[in-house]
Amino acid sequence: MARAATTADTFNALAEPRRRQLVDALADGGERAVNELVHRVELPQPQVSKHLRVLREVGVVDVRDHGRQRLYRLNGRALKPIHDWVSSYERLWSERFDELDLVLDDLKRKEEGDDGGE
Amino acid sequence: MARAATTADTFNALAEPRRRQLVDALADGGERAVNELVHRVELPQPQVSKHLRVLREVGVVDVRDHGRQRLYRLNGRALKPIHDWVSSYERLWSERFDELDLVLDDLKRKEEGDDGGE
DNA sequence: TTGACATATTCCTATATAGGAATACAATGC
DNA sequence: GCATTGTATTCCTATATAGGAATATGTCAA
Structure with a gap:
């Protein structure tokens, strides 16, 4: 092809x-x-x-x-479709997302700790 | 080619x-x-x-x-290069830029009004 | 109608794939 | 060494271009 x-x-x-x-x-x-x-x-x-x-x-x-x-x-x-697609990766290089990353990591850690705890 | x-x-x-x-x-x-x-x-x-x-x-x-x-x-x-390129067009569809557009239009109008006026 | 201008299309060719199949290469375990 | 597993590469082919040249189509003007 x-x-x-x-x-x-x-x-x-x-x-x-x-x-x-x-x-x-x-x-x-x-x-x-x-x-x-x-x-x-x-x-x-x-x-x-x-x-x-x-x-x-x-x-x-x-x-x-x-x-x-x-x-x-x-x-x-x-x-817009292209923008939407690449934007979802913006956090991989933009400083603006550093703080958000921290929050997400935190959530993830909590979730893993909770896993099966209910 | x-x-x-x-x-x-x-x-x-x-x-x-x-x-x-x-x-x-x-x-x-x-x-x-x-x-x-x-x-x-x-x-x-x-x-x-x-x-x-x-x-x-x-x-x-x-x-x-x-x-x-x-x-x-x-x-x-x-x-990032792709993101940068498409982002420069974001104002063409995003509502977030509506207000900015008004400002820019305004500036443009003023500039045109000024044209040769000096 | 004829001519000039603006734009689109057709024909041609060299080239770069993407996928399939088979196989090569590399690292591990016995 | 030898088999096994994981990954990359090679060979092959059908296909879709992108560019160049020539030409077709469309619109206006005189």
């Missing part, structure tokens, strides 16, 4: 650095025409269109027709 | 669902032998070893020899 399709999920779609660049180019939430994006990411127009298609298929961007242009906009909500 | 190598960066390594499963199986920060992981993710042992190799090459897991076993442990810090 080959690798999962890029359109399989957001994670796969964003595994491609150029697509992340495109997302970055739309980061402010504004709309951008394809040519505008072409200039920002410095890639041939067909490639930009192809990457945008993938992003569209996983719902990371939305499109809107506007005369002869097509305006793309970031749909940030689509990134 | 084909897709970027899975070992190119953490994002590509984790684009594979099975590898995310493996990471999840190590989520508690503890060490696990390969066979233990094999049972958890219900995948043939060679595949698990191959996926672990990829994860090791991007630094998502660490290994340690222990007799005839090899103990793998999650290196959460390696997930």
